Amino acid sequence: MKEIATIKGIVIKSRSKEFIVLSGGKEYTCAARGNLKMKDKKLITGDKVEFENGVITKILDRTTCIGRPRVANVDxxxxxxxxxxxxxxxxxxxxxxxxxxxxxxxxxxxxxxxxxxxxxxxxxxxxxxxxxxxxxxxxxxxxxxxxxxxxxxxxxxxxxxxxxxxxxxxxxxxxxxxxxxxxxxxxxxxxxxxxxxxxxxxxxxxxxxxTPGFSSFDIQSVNSYDLMNYYKDFAPFNGKCYYIGCMHIAEPDCLVKNALSSGEISQDRYNRYLAIYKEIKEYEKRKY
Ligand SMILES: Nc1nc2c(ncn2[C@@H]2O[C@H](COP(=O)(O)OP(=O)(O)OP(=O)(O)O)[C@@H](O)[C@H]2O)c(=O)[nH]1
Ligand SMILES: [Mg+2]
Ligand SMILES: [Zn+2]
Incomplete structure (x- = not known):
């Protein structure tokens, strides 16, 4: 019996039911096994896969994947x-x-x-x-x-x-x-x-x-109390303000707010931080 070789590759694009997989410098046109088209684990560009005889049989674990642009394993x-x-x-x-x-x-x-x-x-x-x-x-x-x-x-x-x-x-x-x-x-x-x-x-x-351009972005999975941790410009100050757990909003003696006057943190970035914080808070209020 002829052996079927399983090959690993990366999905570089898809069109309707076809996926183009790059492997060893060559492109293969593949179909996907039925269970890889389900909503929760749908194959996307960037997915590392195993395939044999033109059929993708397995998606390897993704290292990263954000909602937009929806591409897997991006560095x-x-x-x-x-x-x-x-x-x-x-x-x-x-x-x-x-x-x-x-x-x-x-x-x-x-x-x-x-x-x-x-x-x-x-x-x-x-x-x-x-x-x-x-x-x-x-x-x-x-x-x-x-x-x-x-x-x-x-x-x-x-x-x-x-x-x-x-x-x-x-x-x-x-x-x-x-x-x-x-x-x-x-x-x-x-x-x-x-x-x-x-x-x-x-x-x-x-x-x-x-990727296609977009004009809206959903960050509903971010918690309001975590938000400051995703600001690299706040990193030198996080955890060092007068109040333990200061979120740099209305607390007194806040190092982030002090850094605004010296220009170390951008006032515009900070204003948008407040606006995004408020948006997330409102979303959380509606949810609970
Ligand atoms: N002057 C100038 N025009 C540019 C430059 N880069 C792109 N353009 C023009 O901007 C327009 C849009 O460029 P695209 O490359 O289609 O933009 P895109 O971001 O791929 O747009 P979407 O695919 O809709 O997301 C075109 O008319 C380009 O010629 C640039 O560096 N300088
Ligand atoms: Mg474009
Ligand atoms: Zn603070």
Missing amino acids: VVNIVIANAPQPDFMLIDKMIIECVKSNIAVYITVNKCDQDKTLAQYVLDNYKNAVDKIYLVSAVTGEGVQSLIDDLREKLCSLAGQSAVGKTSLCNWIFTKKEAVNTLSLKTERGRHTTTSREIHYQDDLFIVD
Whole structure:
């Protein structure tokens, strides 16, 4: 009897009922065994799998997985922002919270720096202690992209962010050195070629997932009393305020609030912390 070899690989994209699995540098088109299509353990891009004869038989345990972008085993989430469309910093802060909570490294890449540099300065001033790395790039001129590439080697990186910030353009530049050609629709501020699926692009030791843009983010799984722990910029102060268990809200002698006046913590980031805290509190009130 002929033996069937089980091979391990990673799902790089899916289309309807087909999954493309990368293994040993080759791509295999596979179907999934019925029980791998159930809602709670549905196969997604980034999943490491076992397959045999074109059928995926097993999903290996995921190291990481956040709700948005929904990609498994990501090492780095790279939040892409641009001067247009205007950044939604509440959305960005929520993404950072979710990544820190899930132990995923988080970078911010300010794209379209060929157009404008004020956003770049804002991000450097307000996010230097909040995320792991910040890159200032242009997917049109290619400026700044090489240092991003150098930091992404041997990691699975998922791009994330609002529609039309240039995630696909950045991918195009990284993998083909060709600039983006599609134009921004003025009416919707969305690219005309808006991405609809999550796909891993790869070359040598670079693995980057292009994802569809989004404009809302759910952090209902975060507890209000844990929230401060997902702010890396608060880390030097957490647990050191006058009140044991200070959440840096209305408590007196709070080191985080003191750090606002010295500029060590960004006032804007802190204001959004209060707003997000309030949102979570309201959600918790409705729930219990
Ligand atoms: N000036 C300038 N325009 C850019 C740059 N990067 C992207 N664009 C333009 O921005 C628009 C949107 O780019 P996309 O790459 O489609 O954006 P996206 O983030 O993939 O959008 P979704 O797939 O909808 O999430 C296009 O018109 C691009 O040509 C850049 O660095 N500079
Ligand atoms: Mg896109
Ligand atoms: Zn405090």
